[in-house]
């Protein structure tokens with residue numbers, strides 16, 4: 001009986017993955033290259049998180065970030081969706097690459113049943129970069145895809 005159920009669950013998971021075409025749990029992984037050393041890039045993101053903490057930061061959905069830790073290499077933060085109050089965990093890993101900084105980032109919903117997120121996990125990460133202006137640095141690049149970032153290509157980060 002247990003085996004039948006597990007096969008069934010696996011089947012349903014596989015099917016929904018096919019239909020949704022992205023991670024089974026709402027999440028987003030991406031890579032950035034910014035034209036700035038990692039020390040400066042990390043501080044820029046920390047400053048942006050602090051500017052957007054609290055629920056009245058003046059930018060609606062972009063508020064409610066909070067910094068957990070940053071040791072110069074790994075940054076951990078949270079973002080709470082203002083209306084729904086879902087909490088997403090953000091992790092960024094910084095690696096100097098010549099004059100540039102390569103940042104590997106991810107955002108994951110704490111809510112285990114969140115499958116579709118309207119691009120929220122992508123926007124959690126992307127808004128910090130555009131908000132802080134790191135997307136205007138030389139050689140800026142963002143790499144991700146729908147297969148590792150829920151609803152990336154349909155995300156509207158101004159309104160989510």
Ligand SMILES: *[C@@H]1O[C@H](CO)[C@@H](O)[C@H](O)[C@H]1NC(C)=O
Nearest residue numbers: 027029091093104105106108
């Ligand atoms: C997010 O990145 C961190 C650091 O690379 C890693 O330990 C963690 O497993 C990642 N989380 C997900 C959901 O991929």
